[in-house]
Amino acid sequence: MASKLRAQEVTALQRALESERFATKSAQERAKELQQALDSERSAVRALKREAASQARAIREEEAKKYNALIEQLKTKMELAQNELVAMEKESTTRALTAQFHRELQTRQEEWRRDSRRQLEPLQEQLKEAQRASMESPPQRETEALVHSLHADFHRSLHQKQEEWRRESKAQVDALTNQLRELQRLYTDTCNKLTTTTNEAETIPKLRQEIHTLKLQNKELEEKVQILMEADRRKVEEFRSQHEENAAKIAELQRAARKEAFQLLEEIKSKDRTLAQLQREYHLLINRLGGSPPVFGRSRLNSETSHERPGEPPRLCVKRPKTLTFSPDVNKRLRAQEGRKPPDPPGPDTVTTTKEDDQKTNEKSTTNPLEPLKEEMAGGLKTDMVTSWTKTVGVETLYQLLLEEHQELQRNHHNAVTRLRDEEKSRIQMEEQLRESRRAEGDNAINLALAEQIQTLQERQAELEAEAQELREQNDLL
Numbered sequence: 114m115a116s117k118l119r120a121q122e123v124t125a126l127q128r129a130l131e132s133e134r135f136a137t138k139s140a141q142e143r144a145k146e147l148q149q150a151l152d153s154e155r156s157a158v159r160a161l162k163r164e165a166a167s168q169a170r171a172i173r174e175e176e177a178k179k180y181n182a183l184i185e186q187l188k189t190k191m192e193l194a195q196n197e198l199v200a201m202e203k204e205s206t207t208r209a210l211t212a213q214f215h216r217e218l219q220t221r222q223e224e225w226r227r228d229s230r231r232q233l234e235p236l237q238e239q240l241k242e243a244q245r246a247s248m249e250s251p252p253q254r255e256t257e258a259l260v261h262s263l264h265a266d267f268h269r270s271l272h273q274k275q276e277e278w279r280r281e282s283k284a285q286v287d288a289l290t291n292q293l294r295e296l297q298r299l300y301t302d303t304c305n306k307l308t309t310t311t312n313e314a315e316t317i318p319k320l321r322q323e324i325h326t327l328k329l330q331n332k333e334l335e336e337k338v339q340i341l342m343e344a345d346r347r348k349v350e351e352f353r354s355q356h357e358e359n360a361a362k363i364a365e366l367q368r369a370a371r372k373e374a375f376q377l378l379e380e381i382k383s384k385d386r387t388l389a390q391l392q393r394e395y396h397l398l399i400n401r402l403g404g405s406p407p408v409f410g411r412s413r414l415n416s417e418t419s420h421e422r423p424g425e426p427p428r429l430c431v432k433r434p435k436t437l438t439f440s441p442d443v444n445k446r447l448r449a450q451e452g453r454k455p456p457d458p459p460g461p462d463t464v465t466t467t468k469e470d471d472q473k474t475n476e477k478s479t480t481n482p483l484e485p486l487k488e489e490m491a492g493g494l495k496t497d498m499v500t501s502w503t504k505t506v507g508v509e510t511l512y513q514l515l516l517e518e519h520q521e522l523q524r525n526h527h528n529a530v531t532r533l534r535d536e537e538k539s540r541i542q543m544e545e546q547l548r549e550s551r552r553a554e555g556d557n558a559i560n561l562a563l564a565e566q567i568q569t570l571q572e573r574q575a576e577l578e579a580e581a582q583e584l585r586e587q588n589d590l591l
Contacts, residue, residue: 196303203296
């Protein structure tokens with residue numbers, strides 16, 4: 114029964130340790146998956162941000178080019194409008210100049226006619242006077258010479274005035290012709306520019322339509338980026354909720370494992386008490402048989418239960434007991450008794466001697482809290498003194514079996530401790546990875562989520578350390 118109970122305890126401890134290992138491994142795998150998912154989401158978000166930035170940059174460049182083209186077109190339009198205004202002003206000025214030129218020509222002609230008339234009037238008067246004088250007294254030759262000189266002076270003065278007028282009119286005509294040529298050249302230039310602007314003006318609605326389409330595309334891209342950011346936020350929230358659920362499950366598993374461990378510890382303590390009682394019973398049997406007690410290599414426990422207080426934790430003072438080594442006298446006696454028949458039932462003398470021995474042992478073990486149990490055991494032993502030698506052999510074998518089971522439990526506990534150390538190493542590696550990832554990552558929303566996960570993992574680490582300490586204490590107790 115004791116071996117079965119020990120096996121059940123070992124299996125329960127192994128199951129608890131395996132469940133704890135499985136929980137820690139699942140938590141580590143879940144944390145790795147979450148970290149990988151977060152890394153992938155970050156890379157996707159970064160790629161989307163880069164794409165959005167590149168697209169926005171390209172759209173801005175295209176819009177800038179189009180706006181520059183529109184500005185150039187507007188500048189050309191302004192220049193054309195200015196040129197049109199200049200052409201209109203030039204036409205108006207040419208018309209005004211031509212009208213003014215014609216007016217001046219008419220006024221000059223009228224003035225020249227007036228001057229010629231004024232100059233001709235005194236000459237005509239002189240001719241008339243000369244004719245009168247010639248008719249009155251002078252001879253005909255003098256009068257003819259005088260008329261001829263007057264006609265020559267008149268034609269000379271008239272010719273000079275015509276030449277001066279022609280020169281002035283020619284200079285004015287040349288200046289006006291130069292102005293007209295410049296105006297014609299400017300007019301041709303303005304006409305060419307107007308044709309180019311009209312051609313460009315035809316492309317303006319197309320450019321406006323393209324700008325409108327590009328603006329719509331930019332809005333669609335911004336909406337897509339917002340949708341992706343919202344999806345990323347939802348995923349981060351889902352990861353957080355899953356992490357919280359996993360942490361709650363791990364905490365529940367830890368509580369259950371702790372409860373099971375405490376129950377197993379209580380059972381182990383009770384088994385240890387039963388073992389101590391069996392050992393005391395064996396000592397009593399040996400004393401009653403008249404032999405010396407077996408010599409132990411080491412004491413099993415230092416102040417096993419008497420020094421333990423109800424509020425204090427168990428002390429780490431477990432020592433492995435060796436197998437029983439009996440003295441040679443006891444061995445000879447047992448061998449002799451094996452070859453013989455069982456002795457007769459004890460008489461009154463033996464009963465009195467056993468009672469005296471029981472009283473002595475009770476006086477020696479006054480500090481032991483299990484005195485009533487010993488008295489009951491002694492009462493039961495009085496009835497079973499007939500088969501004492503078989504009982505001693507059975508107790509010895511039972512004690513050896515219990516020692517073997519105890520050694521097996523210690524081996525299993527040692528294996529569990531090694532597993533816990535491996536888990537601690539893996540946990541330390543995971544913590545280092547998380548620290549490296551924390552150093553590498555920036556301070557944004559996703560990094561805050563990772564920081565929360567790291568904090569929860571650190572709490573989990575502290576809990577695992579506490580559990581490892583408890584398991585070490587249990588190991589020491591075992």
